[in-house]
Amino acid sequence: MLLMYNACWQCILGSGSSKGLMLSLKDIVPAALNNIDTKFILLEKGRATLEGQNKTCLALVADETAAIHFQFWGDECDAFEPSDIIHLANGIFSYHRNNLILRAGKRGKVEKVGEFTMAFVETPNMSEIRWIPDPNNSKKYIQEAVISPHSRIFPPMP
Amino acid sequence: MALRLIQVLSHESENQTVSSLRQDFELLEPKLRPPFSLTIPSSQEYSQLNRAILYGVLCEPHFAKTHIKHLHAIVTDGYAFIVNLLVKIVSELYPKLVDTAKDQLIWVTETMIDVSAVGVDSLLVSLLRQIIGGDYSDGNLWLCFELVRLLLAKWNFLLDDQPLVLSSALYTYLRLLADHCRLSDDVKLGTLRRLEIELCVKIVREEFHLCLKIGRDLIRLLQDLVHVPEIRAIWKDLILNPSQFKSSGFSDILLLYRSRTSSRYILLRITPEMEAQLRFLLTYVKLGGQKRHQTWFAKKFLSGPDRETLIVDMVRFICCAHHPPNEIIQSDVIPRWAVVGWLLKSCRKNYVEANVKLALFYDWLFFDERVDNIMNIEPAILLMVYSMPQYVDMTHSLLEFLLLLVENYDVEHNDVIVQGVSSAFNILVRKGVIQSLDVLTSSSALSPFLKDRLRKFLSGVKVGVSKQLQPVPLPIPSMLPLKFSAVSSMETPTLSPR
Numbered sequence: 089m090l091l092m093y094n095a096c097w098q099c100i101l102g103s104g105s106s107k108g109l110m111l112s113l114k115d116i117v118p119a120a121l122n123n124i125d126t127k128f129i130l131l132e133k134g135r136a137t138l139e140g141q142n143k144t145c146l147a148l149v150a151d152e153t154a155a156i157h158f159q160f161w162g163d164e165c166d167a168f169e170p171s172d173i174i175h176l177a178n179g180i181f182s183y184h185r186n187n188l189i190l191r192a193g194k195r196g197k198v199e200k201v202g203e204f205t206m207a208f209v210e211t212p213n214m215s216e217i218r219w220i221p222d223p224n225n226s227k228k229y230i231q232e233a234v235i236s237p238h239s240r241i242f243p244p245m246p
Numbered sequence: 247m248a249l250r251l252i253q254v255l256s257h258e259s260e261n262q263t264v265s266s267l268r269q270d271f272e273l274l275e276p277k278l279r280p281p282f283s284l285t286i287p288s289s290q291e292y293s294q295l296n297r298a299i300l301y302g303v304l305c306e307p308h309f310a311k312t313h314i315k316h317l318h319a320i321v322t323d324g325y326a327f328i329v330n331l332l333v334k335i336v337s338e339l340y341p342k343l344v345d346t347a348k349d350q351l352i353w354v355t356e357t358m359i360d361v362s363a364v365g366v367d368s369l370l371v372s373l374l375r376q377i378i379g380g381d382y383s384d385g386n387l388w389l390c391f392e393l394v395r396l397l398l399a400k401w402n403f404l405l406d407d408q409p410l411v412l413s414s415a416l417y418t419y420l421r422l423l424a425d426h427c428r429l430s431d432d433v434k435l436g437t438l439r440r441l442e443i444e445l446c447v448k449i450v451r452e453e454f455h456l457c458l459k460i461g462r463d464l465i466r467l468l469q470d471l472v473h474v475p476e477i478r479a480i481w482k483d484l485i486l487n488p489s490q491f492k493s494s495g496f497s498d499i500l501l502l503y504r505s506r507t508s509s510r511y512i513l514l515r516i517t518p519e520m521e522a523q524l525r526f527l528l529t530y531v532k533l534g535g536q537k538r539h540q541t542w543f544a545k546k547f548l549s550g551p552d553r554e555t556l557i558v559d560m561v562r563f564i565c566c567a568h569h570p571p572n573e574i575i576q577s578d579v580i581p582r583w584a585v586v587g588w589l590l591k592s593c594r595k596n597y598v599e600a601n602v603k604l605a606l607f608y609d610w611l612f613f614d615e616r617v618d619n620i621m622n623i624e625p626a627i628l629l630m631v632y633s634m635p636q637y638v639d640m641t642h643s644l645l646e647f648l649l650l651l652v653e654n655y656d657v658e659h660n661d662v663i664v665q666g667v668s669s670a671f672n673i674l675v676r677k678g679v680i681q682s683l684d685v686l687t688s689s690s691a692l693s694p695f696l697k698d699r700l701r702k703f704l705s706g707v708k709v710g711v712s713k714q715l716q717p718v719p720l721p722i723p724s725m726l727p728l729k730f731s732a733v734s735s736m737e738t739p740t741l742s743p744r
Contacts, residue, residue, distance in 0.1 A: 131538055143492075167257040169544035175259065199259040204542055205526040245537040 114153035114212065116181050118188060118219050118229045119171040122195040126177040127151065128158075129206040130172045132242045136165045140187075145191070148242035150208035151175070155239060157215035159184065159191040164198055173202035181214070188215045210244050249305035252342040257287075267331075270294045272299035278309075282316055291579055295320060296328045304347045311627075314357055325363035332358070333365070336372040337518045340482055348385075352392045358398045370397075371514070374418045379515055380555040381427055385440060387491070390422060394441045399446075405453065416449045417511045420467040421559070425552065427474055442607055447476050454491035460504035463512070463562070466608055470601070476658050500659060503612045506619070509567035516567075517561035524560065524585075528568055533580040540588055544722045553600050554668040557589045561605045564589075583628035585641060590629075603647045611651060611663050612626040613670040623670045624679055631685050638691045649699050664706075671704065 111126045126147040136145040139207070145165035149158045158176075160168065168174060178196040192198050216236040222228040238244050247269075251264050258341040267709070277283060278298060287295055307516050315380075317328065332635050343351065355373065358366045366665045370393075376401065378390050397415050399402065402458075426439045447696055450457055457464055468484075471477040481717040483490040488497050513521065523543055564582050575581070586606060593599040606629075626644065634641035646708065652667050674680055687701050 143419075162255060167255065167562075170538070171546075198258055200255070201259045204523050204539065204546075207530045245541075 108241065111213060112147075112153040113151045113156050116154075116156065116190065116214055118181050118183065120180075122180055122193050124181060124190065124196075125177050126179065127201065127206075128156070129131070129176050129204075129208050130158075130168055130170050130174060131155070131208065131209075131210070132170055134162070134241065135166070146187075146241065148210075148239050149190070150210060150242045152209065155208070155210045155213045156181070157189045157208045157213070157241065158186065159189045160198075161186075161191060164192070168198070168200060171204050172200050173183065173204075173206050175199045175201045187190050188217075188219070190215075210239065211228045215238065249301075249303065249339070249345050251305055253344055261339065261342075263334060264588070267297050267301040267506055270297040271305075274298040275297070278310065278313065278316065280316075282319060287320065287533060292322065294381055300328055300331055300335075300354075304343075305352045307350055310350060310353065314354070318361070318391060325358060325361060326365055329358055329365040329369050331362045333368050333372045333719050334378060336369070340373075340376045341517075341519070344588075345385075348389075351408055352396065354631070356396055356400070356559045357398070359403060362407060367411050369377050370408070370411045373516055374414055375514055377418065378420060378517060378556070379421060379559055380552040381550070382425070382429070382435075382552065383703060386506065389436070390426075391438050391441070393420065394438070394445050395682050398445055400440065401448070401544060408457055408460070409453070409541070409659065412449055413459045414511065414514055415549065416446055416456065417460055417464070417467065418514050419446050420464070420471065421515050423474065423477075424467070424470040425555065427471065428552070443474065443476050447480070450480055451491075456492040456497065458493065458501065458505070458626065460502075460511055461507040462608065462612055463507035465499065465502055465602065466646070493691055495583065499656075500662060503659065503662065504617065506609065506617050506622075507566065509515060512559075512562050512566045516557075516563045520556075520560070521563070523547075524563065525568060527580060528564070528582060528585060529574060529579060531580050532578050534578075536580045536584075536588075544592060554595065555601075556596065557593060558601045560589055561602050562608075565609065567605065581628065583625045583632060586625045587629050587637075603644065606644075607648055607651060610628055610648065610670040611655060611666045612732045613666040615669060615673060615675070620677055622671055622678070623674065627674050627680055631680055634685070634689055634691050641686075641691075642693065642696060644697055645692070645700065649696075652703065664703075668704070714738070 109125050111124055113126060113128060116124060116126070128151045131148045131150055136143050139145075142162055143165050144162075145160040147158045147160060148167075149156060156213040175196050176190070176192060176196060178192070179190055179198075180193045180196065183191045184191070212234065213236065216234065216239060218232045218235055219229040220232040222230045249268075252261060271278075272293060275298070277295075291669075292562050293693075296317070297659070299313045299701075303310050303317075306313070317325075321328075332351070336351070340351075355366075355369055357370060363369075373389070373393055377393070378386050393415075397412070421441070423442050423446065426435050426442060429435055430439075468477060468481065472481055484499050488499070516524070523546075527536065527543065529537055547556060564586055568582065569580070570579075588597065590602055590606075593602055604624045609618055610626065612618075613623060626648075630641045630644050633644075648667065652663055655663060671683060675682055683700075683704065687697055687704070689697070
């Protein structure tokens, strides 16, 4: 067990499946990898819609550093309520039907780990940033511009 | 067969406390059936065995007696470890426990009382804290009933060994009676109400020294129950016949007024979950960005027809039991006065609003630098002062209520209250909480009438501190010490004498 933790500390942004390696939302970058391990609080859920056979639900989630759009899938849609603190393991942040969203995907997992006791900010919103491929490393994305400081889908409460 | 201790929803992470109990239970399960091992366990084995037994007691009602026999056979620490574990389970998990585990919890608590377990007082207090004010759900009334039954059944033990549990129970049940007497025609509540009254009256009548431990908030709670005949009779004696209580040194209700209620009583009416969320709000959430947290808090704890009565307990908690350090006070975290203002605005019923204001000002009325804490009175003054620019109605309504209290809250002891409120104003200025009272007395936003009354009060105090302010006391016609009847237009607690 100890060995596993040590190994993980060394691969800091690697396949973070171990606890204690939470990524801050502000450090999340779009990629085609299921490797995001993070914790956030659910601020607002949109209406559930059908994507083919499956129910999906777009939501605004946030931590102390940033907000982001999260997509719940299937029975996740009804399992979570605003103010739930959620741990995402092996999640993915990528373009999905033209939206830049964070989700568990097939290999990831979301779990409720608490409630209420998490501070958050609603800006920046990582889903409201325009990303371009890094000129020095075409496999990576870098921020090009802020499209909107806040979520345009879930505007901040007045 | 899968045993269950708590309800787990889909996509909910496993609870650490529960999994550690279950692991030890599964590990030791073969050893939990007779014949029990005669070897003396090491200290680590002892803890494991305690955890395994407790899990068995709570999850396997049909084997509970066997488990407890086992526990009696191995115990070497006066049951301290297992009681500690029980306190942790109650505080962390009570709302999630499955019903059978709740039944078992009460049963094992009773067993722990019977063996005078070390720490059983904390266990009873932690259970009392799980009763929710303003909640008429079956589960909540069940807990009220089980605990009042237990307290009455174990009266002699508690009185001799754990008298503070009885003071705590009195505080708790007086507050709950206000709920349970409000729906006086509800048959289901009838039995419960009778037991609750029996317990409270027994403590007050037979063990009045336990009331004195509570201090002034006891009066605040009793005041809500003057319409209950047994409590009304207690009132009468408190005012007219204090020697009735056979407590040495108790000659006047003043003794209660003058003793500040410890925060341990205030905490009794806030569940650990509410406490954690309120403290989080007041420690981490920034002013201006609190809207979502407030909405969630209100949805969880204040929605439901009578839940708003909890606001009284919450305001008392904020004033008396949550005193932030200077780093927080000077930061951009939402201050206590703003949370109190929000809670006050959440009141829908006038009598609740009046009780919330009373809770906010209660320590003002009897303020004495030597025993009182300025932090208890700080939220009210700041709420009045900071509301002026944008919400002058709030300032008006609070100041008016305060002046009303000065004039009408116990006219028999008007001199004491005048003294208390003036000391409160005095220390708030002296310690720099506000620069000067001019912000109130010279504000153009406040009504001239109110400013005039405040100025009169303040000037009267300055010249008249030492002289007798009160003429010869007259007998109280209604026997009600806390008469608001002089006031008709204001929203007031429902205290009109019948």
